[in-house]
Amino acid sequence: MTSSTPAVPDPTAPAGAVPRAEDEVVRICRDLLRIDSSNYGDGSGPGERAAAEHVMELLHEVGLEPELFESAPGRANVVVRLEGEDRTRPALVLHGHLDVVPAQASDWTYDPFAGEETEGLLWGRGAVDMKDMDAMILAVVRQMAREGRKPARDVVVAFFADEEAGGVYGAGWAVRERPELFEGASEAISEVGGFSVEVDGRRAYLLQTAEKGLAWLRLVADGTAGHGSQTNDANAVTHLAAAVARIGAHRWPYQLTPTVDALLRGVADLTGLPFDAQDPTAVDALVDALGPAKKFVGATVRHTSNPTQLAAGYKANVIPGRAEATVDVRLLPGFEEAGMATLRELAGEHVRIEPIHQDIALEVPFAGDLVDAMVDALHVEDPGATVLPYTLSGGTDNKSLARLGITGYGFAPLRLPPELDFSGMFHGVDERVPTDALRFGVRVLDRLLRTC
Numbered sequence: 434m435t436s437s438t439p440a441v442p443d444p445t446a447p448a449g450a451v452p453r454a455e456d457e458v459v460r461i462c463r464d465l466l467r468i469d470s471s472n473y474g475d476g477s478g479p480g481e482r483a484a485a486e487h488v489m490e491l492l493h494e495v496g497l498e499p500e501l502f503e504s505a506p507g508r509a510n511v512v513v514r515l516e517g518e519d520r521t522r523p524a525l526v527l528h529g530h531l532d533v534v535p536a537q538a539s540d541w542t543y544d545p546f547a548g549e550e551t552e553g554l555l556w557g558r559g560a561v562d563m564k565d566m567d568a569m570i571l572a573v574v575r576q577m578a579r580e581g582r583k584p585a586r587d588v589v590v591a592f593f594a595d596e597e598a599g600g601v602y603g604a605g606w607a608v609r610e611r612p613e614l615f616e617g618a619s620e621a622i623s624e625v626g627g628f629s630v631e632v633d634g635r636r637a638y639l640l641q642t643a644e645k646g647l648a649w650l651r652l653v654a655d656g657t658a659g660h661g662s663q664t665n666d667a668n669a670v671t672h673l674a675a676a677v678a679r680i681g682a683h684r685w686p687y688q689l690t691p692t693v694d695a696l697l698r699g700v701a702d703l704t705g706l707p708f709d710a711q712d713p714t715a716v717d718a719l720v721d722a723l724g725p726a727k728k729f730v731g732a733t734v735r736h737t738s739n740p741t742q743l744a745a746g747y748k749a750n751v752i753p754g755r756a757e758a759t760v761d762v763r764l765l766p767g768f769e770e771a772g773m774a775t776l777r778e779l780a781g782e783h784v785r786i787e788p789i790h791q792d793i794a795l796e797v798p799f800a801g802d803l804v805d806a807m808v809d810a811l812h813v814e815d816p817g818a819t820v821l822p823y824t825l826s827g828g829t830d831n832k833s834l835a836r837l838g839i840t841g842y843g844f845a846p847l848r849l850p851p852e853l854d855f856s857g858m859f860h861g862v863d864e865r866v867p868t869d870a871l872r873f874g875v876r877v878l879d880r881l882l883r884t885c
Contacts, residue, residue, distance in 0.1 A: 451579045454572035454875040459555060459868045461491065462568035465531075466548035466557030472532035474598040480507025481594040481603075484531040488592050491571050495578035499590075502611070508594045508602035512614050515574065517586035523619035524587035525803075525885065526839060528830060529567040530596030530603060530624075533559040540862045553868055560864040561855060563624045566845035567592060569874040573882065576875075584882040589618055596830050599647070599790045604830035608837055620803050621834050625825050625859070626843030627807070627877070629818070630726040631851035633704040636818045638811050639726060640804070641843025643692040643824040644831070645733065646769050646794030648762040651787040652676055652780060658754035665752050670745050672783035673756035677740045679779045680760055685735040687713055690766050692796055692824045693733050699821040725854040732826035736772045738762045759789065763826055766794035792832045796824070797840050806885035807844050810877045815848060827859070846877040 470484045485501055488511045492499045499513035509531075517524070536545035536558040543549040545558040559565075574590055577583070591614070593603035600606075607614060626641030654676070656669030689697070689710050697719045701708035704722050709715040720731045738760055745756035764772040780786055798804070799822035808820045831841025847870040849855055858864045 452576070454569075454576040454879060455872045457575070458568050458572035458871045458875050459550070461571050462555055462560070462565055462866070462871060463548035463550060463557075465564040465567055466555070466559055467546055469546045470532050471535040471558070472595060472597040473535055478535070480509065481531040482507045482509040485509035485511050485592065485594075488531070488567075488571065491575060495575045497574070497578055504594065504602040504606035504610070510594050510603055510607055511592040512607070513590050514614075515577070515584055515588040515590060517588065518583045519586050522586040524589055524615075524617045525584075526589045526591060526615060526618045526621035526834060527570055527882075528589075528591040528593060528604070528621060528623045528834075529563050529570055530593045530830060531564075531567065532595055532597050532603075533562065533564070534597050534860050536862075542863050545864070550868065554865040555868055555871070556863065556865040558864055560866045561858045562860065562864070563845065565847070565866045565871060565874070566624055569845070569871060569878055572875050573878045576879065577882070585885055587617065588882060589615055593830055599649075599792060600830050600833050601790075604833035608833045612837060615834065615837055615839065618834075618837070618839050621831055621839050621841040622844045623829050623831055623841065624843055624845050625729075625827070625829065626823070627811070627846035627874075628855055629815075629847065629849050630723055632700055632722055632724075632819075635703055636815065636848075637699070637703065638815075638818055638820045638846070639696075639823040640799070640807060640820055641825050642799045642804075642822040643690065643766055643796035644794065644828050644843070645824065645826055646764040646766065647790065647792040647828045647832070648764060648773070649789040649791070650760045650762055650776070651789050652680075652758040652760060652784050653787055654756045654784045656752070656754055656756070656783075659752045661750035661752055663752075668752055669754060669756040670752070672781070673743075673745065673758055676780045676784040677743070677758050677760075679781070680738050680776065681740045683738060683775075683779055685737065687716060687734050688736075688765055688768055689716070689734060690796060690824060692766075692799070692822050693730075695799060696730065696821050696823045699819065703819060724851065726856050728856040729826050730823060732763070733765070733824040736762070736764050736768070737826070738776065764794060766796040766824075769794060792828060793835065795831060795835055795841065797842065803842070803885050806881055807842070809884070810880040811846060813880055814873060814877050844881075846874045847871075848873045
């Protein structure tokens with residue numbers, strides 16, 4: 434794929450005629466929210482094609498030449514490379530995903546695919562995960578193209594399919610089948626970081642430098658089928674239920690990774706609370722000081738294992754010969770093997786574990802030129818704020834890019850009101866993002882691409 438150079442601005446256009454990213458980011462986000470790109474994880478649903486075609490239109494409109502490719506019918510991805518001022522430097526990947534998790538309209542205040550804007554908030558499925566960041570990327574790239582301005586280095590702008598189901602049809606497929614798209618890239622930026630929280634009355638931004646490993650596992654118990662009235666010591670349901678109960682109730686010990694350690698030390702500095710990695714009470718107090726963000730951070734001081742699905746039997750008086758369950762396991766960077774060993778012990782001798790989908794954990798330094806540029810860009814827009822590293826309890830497409838040696842960060846910059854439960858809206862009901870936060874984000878991203 435050839436690089437796209439920005440469109441040359443019209444010298445006869447009146448001053449101020451070029452739309453700014455701040456002027457159109459809300460509209461772009463609203464239009465994306467109105468496209469249902471729900472990912473049910475089983476191949477059903479509308480797919481990302483409509484959203485990808487809309488992205489193509491927005492990029493073509495400003496003279497860029499993106500490529501749209503499908504990994505399967507309807508599973509569409511869009512990539513364009515922007516030529517940088519210094520092409521001798523490694524490229525940066527700036528990426529988002531176009532799919533969203535499903536939403537039940539009856540549970541929402543507003544239709545999740547209506548893109549309702551009210552009282553300074555934009556509502557809809559994907560408003561925080563992650564069509565907000567998609568819109569910020571598009572708005573900034575469009576402004577740069579209109580102005581004929583290049584980023585500091587080559588930037589590979591990518592919008593992937595299927596992130597919400599592990600990226601098999603999106604970033605994972607692109608890395609495996611189209612690695613040339615990312616040639617020369619060394620670093621990447623995507624979700625979920627750069628958003629603000631209030632800590633003891635002071636604003637802090639959480640920059641994501643790590644994410645837990647992913648393991649969607651199937652527990653399988655094989656037993657002896659028989660009549661429900663008979664004694665049966667090889668009851669598959671009994672064996673499975675016991676394993677599920679052990680795994681679901683297991684209290685994983687605290688294990689502070691370097692990123693979590695650095696975050697909690699930063700919170701201690703802001704609050705004056707004591708930091709003691711060996712004292713769970715002290716750790717809990719520091720996590721609680723992060724307010725709504727404790728939902729993310731509280732899940733990163735230990736492994737988690739949550740049973741999510743059960744399946745067995747076909748009639749009340751028939752003991753089935755097989756029973757299955759699904760468990761969502763998230764493992765801390767550096768402790769994955771020990772975590773899996775514990776899960777096998779908890780499952781017991783009568784239950785085997787089969788992988789459904791697994792992916793790596795990530796942890797990268799909170800240091801270097803790119804981190805410095807992200808921190809500086811935030812400080813220009815919000816002087817005096819603190820920037821801290823943190824670990825994401827979920828996962829992102831940076832896992833796939835890591836297979837090409839690309840170091841990934843979560844940086845979707847948003848200055849948020851302290852009362853907004855931002856982390857609680859991921860995959861939740863009534864997703865919404867402040868329109869002012871979107872405008873803040875494009876200012877930060879624009880400055881970052883000028884300097885990084």
